Amino acid sequence: MDSYGNEGARRDEAPSGDGGARGGAGAPGEAGARSGTDARDDGGTQGGIASLSLPYQVVAAVALALIGVLGCVHLGMVFLHVAPSNTVTKQHGKAIDEWIYPEFEQNWKLFAPNPLQQNIAVQARAEIAGSDGGRRTTEWIDLSAEDGEDIRGNLLPSHVHQNELRRGWDFYANSHTDDNRPNGLRGQLSERYVRRIVMLRLDGRDLGGRVERIQLRAVTRSVAAPAWSKEKTDTKPYYRVLPWWTVTSADLPMGIRDDAMGGTEAGK
Template identity: 40%
Template sequence: MLASAVAVHAAMLFLTLAPPNVLTSRNQALITSYVQPEFGQDWKLFAPNPKQRNDAIGVRLRTEGPGGVTRVSKWINLTAQDVAAIKGNPAPARVHQNMLRIAWDNSEAWHGPNDRPKGVRGVVAGTYLKRVVLQRVGHRWQGERITAVQIAGRYTAVPAPSWTNEGKPDTTTYRVLPWWPVTGQDYKGL
């Protein structure tokens, strides 16, 4: 049993690094889902570029209750939930934290300043971000059906070390995306 598990693990890692071939092209989704994000390559391993800001991603929900009454939730800090889940854990898995951060970064990169997607990749990145958020909050919020989501990022510069002469960061900035409608299709496969 252990030997077969080790063999599957080694095969998946090998296929990730192997040149493109028939086996990897047919099974790319399976290989990627196994390898990412826990075993993904990060070429910055030997020359890391530390983050210069703290990002927090949040969401608020528009729901529809009995009689068609719509409500808007308070902001839900998804990043804080991720941090709370790994804090104090001797062997934390950062899968959810990485998934949310990568989805946000990709969406931000593929949307212009007017929040319009830059081509097909922008549409895909936005859809992926919305699905990651919906995976976290579910189909319903406080018993009501979710009809739309609004996602936002808060960026705070990391303060300089105390031993430097650099001043404290002066601002926190925000990026609030427009409301995105939620349909049954958004939950497909979640």
């Protein structure tokens, strides 16, 4: 009886066991279904431009296309600038120069066999028109020395303080004759570039009036030979003084242009 009862108990437990087995088998199926649903949800979620609404997708696509076109145009201009003379550069040389100079000029000075052995300081002075109608001329302002002070002790000096004025002056000197006559378009561009640099440096100074004219000069001193060298070096300063330039609205920083007066009130 006990054995029969035990056997009956086992038979009675069997359906429950089968059901448990079926239930166990069903759980992975349900998990798989949930996993599939999650996978579909993840697959339906798109990132990047595709996640934007249609109008924003159009704007983003147009912006990327314009950036790509601009990049291709710039690379093409640089290539034509450094390439040997050809039909394209002969026909469109002016447009290429206007695109390249002065910000994107290319040269081989990095590989020059004779590094510079001179210190060149660029100085400027201004003719000021006072509120009383009188005119006066400022002292020479050493712009290169001010850049040197900004660089000295600075672990991460800006490219502007290191190279803007120096490269601007090199651009001017290499595109003008000794009597300060421009050599074509490059010379004219260099004059405008240098004038804008000087007016940016004068902006914000309390000069006591309106800047009407500016004048530049370069002071060149050869670097003295080391003590152990028998070479004799002339370290006397030599000056190159440029003619006075009348300030126009094109020479002023964008925020203070005054088309009517063609000048700027210093210290604004």
